[in-house]
Amino acid sequence: MDSETNFSTLQLTCPICDQSSVRLFRKNSYWIRECDRCHHQFSEQQPTAKSVSQIYDGQYFQGDGPGYIDYLAEAELLQQLGQYYAERLAYYVLPGSVLDVGAAAGFILQGLMTAGWRGEGLEPNPRLAEFGQQQLDLNMTVGTLENYPTQNRFDLVMMVQVIQHFYNLKLALHTASMVTKPGGFWLIETWDRSSVLARMRGQNWHAYTPPSRSHWFSPPGLERLVAQYGFQEVARGSPSKWMNGQYRKSVLRYQLMDKAWGKTLAQGLNWMPDQIKTPYIGGDIFWGLYQKAV
Ligand SMILES: [Zn+2]
Known part of the structure; x- marks a missing residue:
């Protein structure tokens, strides 16, 4: 079975500004394209809903799979990341209701909740x-943002290390916008293709991992994208202190996708065991806080 034809659709125009794009280079046998106008970078082959549901159907985490154990071992770091974001948020908004998109087991959400937030985790796996629901007593929903019901309303939608994975970026953000109260916020964390590290590494930058990631943003590019949904940037930063856990979460998703896509684990993963124990100081991840117009 050819995963490329069954699990992807072709994207040739820029998903942010709809302009033409050119092929930049090939990675893991997938083309990465760049928009002629806004320079957004994206995978030519975008995953479909079907591929995402198969990828996250839990196979990878069956039994005591190594990924599952590794992820749970990161619990404390992820809770701390949640607290880190709660501290940043405190400058701009009182604790309220939050939807954590791609919540995994819910550790980041748990960190936010210790600061007074209440909310719901949305997780395709x-x-x-189930772990978040039963072990952490969190309110968890199985699903993707693209399929999430739009009648709920939140003060904050968290998208930590998830926007680059959306199989339908526009639909996902449309839904995110619908479920955000007027004056509410989005907190988005993703890789920064304009960072020094990314530019130094070029094609060898470790965040270029299609097909598991489909989009590579820069802070100004993301700002333009969220503006299309009526959101304005109010703060931006780099969570360098907590990069280790974040990095691991991201790598984990990469492994997960990779397995399901039937590709060999790429060369990029070979260096992972050495990197795990050391703090991640790449500075190639950024977060932005964006507020919806009232
Ligand atoms: Zn563009």
Whole structure:
């Protein structure tokens, strides 16, 4: 079975500004394209809903799979990341209701909740969602943002290390916008393709991992994108202190996708065991806080 034809659709125009794009280079046998106008970078082959549901159906986490154990071992770091974001948020908004998109087992959400936030975790992997529900007593929903019901309303939608994975970026953000109260916020964390590290590494930058990631943003590019949904940037930063856990979460998703896509684990993963124990100081991840117009 050819995963490329069954699990992807072709994206040739820029998903941010709809302009033409050119092929930049090939990675893991997938083309990465760049927009002629806004320079957004994206995978030519975008995953479909079907591929995402198969990828996250829990197979990877069956039994005591190594990924699952590794992820749970990161619990404390992820809770701390949640607290880190709660501290940043405190400058701009009182604790309220939050939807954590791609919540995994819910550790980041748990960190936010210790600061007074209450909320819901949305996670495509049923096993992780079940863990959050049963072990952490969190309110978890199995699913993707693209399929999320739009009648709920939140003060904050968290998208930590998830926007680059959306199989339908526009639909996902449309839904995110619908479920955000007027004056509410988005907190988005993703890789920064304009960072020094990314530019130094070029094609060898470790965040270029199609097909698991489909989009590579820069802070100004993301700002333009969220503006299309009526959101304005109010703060931006780099969570360098907590990069280790974040990095691991991201790598984990990469492994997960990679397995399901039937590709060999790429060369990029070979250096992972050495990197795990050391703090991640790449500075190639940024977060932005964006507020919806009242
Ligand atoms: Zn563009």
